[in-house]
Amino acid sequence: MAISKKVGNAVARNRVKRVLRECFRLCAPQSVSGLDIVVVAKKCPDPSRMTLHLACRDLCPILERMAKDLDRPARPGSVTPCDAPSSGL
Numbered sequence: 001m002a003i004s005k006k007v008g009n010a011v012a013r014n015r016v017k018r019v020l021r022e023c024f025r026l027c028a029p030q031s032v033s034g035l036d037i038v039v040v041a042k043k044c045p046d047p048s049r050m051t052l053h054l055a056c057r058d059l060c061p062i063l064e065r066m067a068k069d070l071d072r073p074a075r076p077g078s079v080t081p082c083d084a085p086s087s088g089l
Contacts, residue, residue, distance in 0.1 A: 003041045012047035019055045026052075027060035029067040037066075 001020065003013040020039060039059075044050065 001039070004043075006043045007041050008044065008047045012044075016041055016044070016047050016050060019050055019052055020059070022052055023055040023059050024063075027056055027063050029064065032063060032067050032070065035070075 001017050003016050005013070007013050007016055020041070024037075
């Protein structure tokens with residue numbers, strides 16, 4: 001997990017990382033396991049006030065929506081990366 005220096009000093013960035021990791025542990029459904037998920041932590045006015053409750057309130061619905069979208073079958077006629085013809089290179 002990478003947190004920008006815009007978030008704050010090392011102590012603040014580490015706190016944000018700890019809170020986000022715990023939120024992922026609590027909220028991430030099994031269907032999003034095995035995926036690489038990129039979270040961009042924007043500038044925070046006071047990272048020391050970031051709580052697990054606030055992070056989960058914002059992140060859990062997004063993770064649930066991602067899981068639901070991943071479970072949805074592909075549109076008819078769409079090409080998945082596995083079905084795409086190789087370029088022969």
